[in-house]
Amino acid sequence: MESINYQNFRIDAENICVDYNGKVALYDANLRLKPGQICGLVGMNGAGKTTFFNALTGFVNISKGKIRINGESVRSAQKDQTIAYVPQNEGIDSQFPISVWDVVMMGRYGSMNIFRCPRESDVQAVKDAIERVDLTNHLSTPIGNLSGGQRKRTFLARAIAQRASILLLDEPFSGVDIRTEKLISELFIQFKNEGKTILLSTHDMIHVREFCDLVLLINKTVVAYGETSEVFTPENITTTFGGISPDFLFGPES
Amino acid sequence: MELCSFLTFDSFITDPLTHDFMRKALLMSSLVAAVCGFLSSYLTLKGWALMGDAVSHSVMPGVVVAYALGLPFSLGAFIFGVGSVALIGFIKQKSRVKEDTVIGLVFTGFFALGIVLVSKIKSNIDLHSILFGSPLGISLSDVKQTIFISLLVVILLSIFRKDLMLYCFDPRHAKTVGINVFFLHYLLLTCLSLAAVVGLQSVGIILVVAMLITPGATAYLLTDKFDNMTVISVLSAIISSLIGIYVSFWFDLETGGSIVLAQTFIFLFAFLFAPRYGIFKLKKLFVGYK
Structure with missing residues (x-):
């Protein structure tokens, strides 16, 4: 059996918990990503997507667990300019x-x-x-x-x-025109070839199927994680979105 | 005829300069205006106008206590200024009361404490001059302290100019690339407290609040470039100080009030006629506007 070499993982988050003044926003979350992987982060509003990003960038402190970026601490990842955060359009003035x-x-x-x-x-x-x-x-x-x-x-x-070798993108496709969407998807392919690791949050199920090798479904904790083709099933999505059927989310099958 | 009016204008400018107290008032107010104007552009963009209001009021008990203990005013003011912000943060975190309410609650409490202390501690602190300043009656030691603190704040803000801009714009990115956001937060608060101190000694609390808010707002209407905004903010603050002091000298008006009114008029002018963001978009009249 192959032994785990942490250097191989760009992002290695192990059992992380984040709480804001005693209110739990995220618990026991795990994520491992290698160079060149694109992972979709999917969940409802308030499911902890932004909190997950904040933990990885060091913008909030984790109360439990461990985060290693390229095998090192978040602090040294900040110093090395390893992680770039691309905010939601609504997140900036x-x-x-x-x-x-x-x-x-x-x-x-x-x-x-x-x-x-x-x-x-x-x-x-x-x-x-x-x-x-x-x-x-x-x-x-x-x-x-x-x-x-x-x-x-x-x-x-x-x-x-x-x-940066790791890109965190908060809703990269929301509120953009077709031209930008095309340009972003071309850039994703280039980033992948350059060996960058991408974690993106999205509401749009079609984009997950189109771009993401892996998908992380969260609802305060990890609901499912793995290859998109295996994990991104109607059952898992329903669980993630608190019982709302995927039909409703995707629109009726045609 | 032309010569005559030129002479009048000339003496309008130079006559007041023959008085020592006027020279001092002009120097002090310009310094305070420069410091507050500089800070003002950050406060406007960070959405901290109310915070500026709070800190400038909260330093009051610090000044009184420092006076009673024979310590420098700036030390007492600084402790209470930063203390008020810490208290605001603490109450906000530990209760369900909304932030603006907490700010109002804390600073009025501190301010009231200051007023009560003034009335209790027998001192020659004049409440009126703390509130409205006495730019025409500044002592020499105040002048020295004002110059020292003003220079300190301007140097600090100049060194961390770009970091503070990033902090106001996108603190998350700042943190992600390893910039010390905690330090920048307290740097801005420290500068705010220091500005309140220099302002309090020369132009009064009420005026400091105006100086921390209005120039930044005026500049924000006039430009889309951060560096220009800082320059416009500082210039508009200094110009209003000069106008206010001259006008108050010639027409025998309250000095602090005149300075604030001059600022308000400049703001109104920008509000109405700013090229891009004014109500009438002055540019449109000359070159058309897409």
Whole structure:
């Protein structure tokens, strides 16, 4: 039997629990992801998807369990710029007076000096990232003037500029146009080939089937986890969504 | 005729400068305006206007206690400023009362404590000058302390300018890339308390609140770039101070009130005529607006 080498896992979360002032948001959750894997995180609102992300990025402390990122602690993953978080569009203040360029440059902050002065390499990384999401014509556009899809691409560019090996995406497909959706799915294939690990939360069942190798169904804890083809069954989905039949979620079969 | 009106305008500017107290008032108010204006853009974006209000009121008992114990005002003010915020956080976490209610509750309590202490401790602290300031009667030691603290705050804010912007914009990303969010949170609070102290000594609590809120709001209407917002905020605060002091000198008006009114008028102007976000969108009149 093959012994477990923790270095092989990009993300290794073991029995993690998170509570906010005594209210349990997530308990006994496990997740193991390798390089190049794309995993969908599926659950109802309040099922603990955002909490799971927060635990992995170190934004909240876990009360129990263990998280290893590339075999090391969350703290050192933060220092190494290992994880990038791409927020939901609703999660950011779109009226903040800041341009596309400045947002993407924020991806480089963690590896800059204390004054955050961009070096030549930072400028290049930002330029390349913006080009990859096709926003070169919008370098100095304030984010308030972008469409939902363009804004989503801006934050993806920030993650690319950060050169993170793990991407956490909160609802990457919600409120985006067809063009952005196509671009994001192309980027996913590129990321996979680059060996990046992706964990994305979504409400859209079709996207899970389309992009995710693995799926993690949660409702405060893990309901089911494994290969999408095996785990993403109507029964499991029904359990995850508290007894609502998948017919209702997918729409009637046609 | 033209020469005559030029002379009048000239003396309008220079006459007050012949008075020592006016020179001091102009210097002090501009300094406080610069500090508060700088902070104001962060508070506006972070949604901390009410927090600015709370901290500037909560420092009051600290000042009185420091006075009674013979300690520097700034120390007492700082302890109570940060203490009030800690208390707000604690009550919010441990009860079901909503945050804005907790803020209002805590700062009025602290403020009332300050007023009661002033009345009990026999001192030469003048309640009116704490509330409304006395920019025209600042002592030399106050001048030194104001300059020192103002410089400290401006230096701190300048060094951590970009980190604080990121903290206001997306604290989660800041944390993810290993930036110390806890430190930035308390840095901003510390600067807020220090600004309240310098403001309290020279321009009064009520004026500090205005200075922490209005310039940032004005600047927010005028630009879509963060750096410009800071500059506009600082400039509008300084300009209103100068206008307020001159106007109060020539027309014999309350100085603090005049400064705040000047700020309010600048805000109203931006509100009505800002190129992109104003009600009348001034730009439209000249170049058209898509």
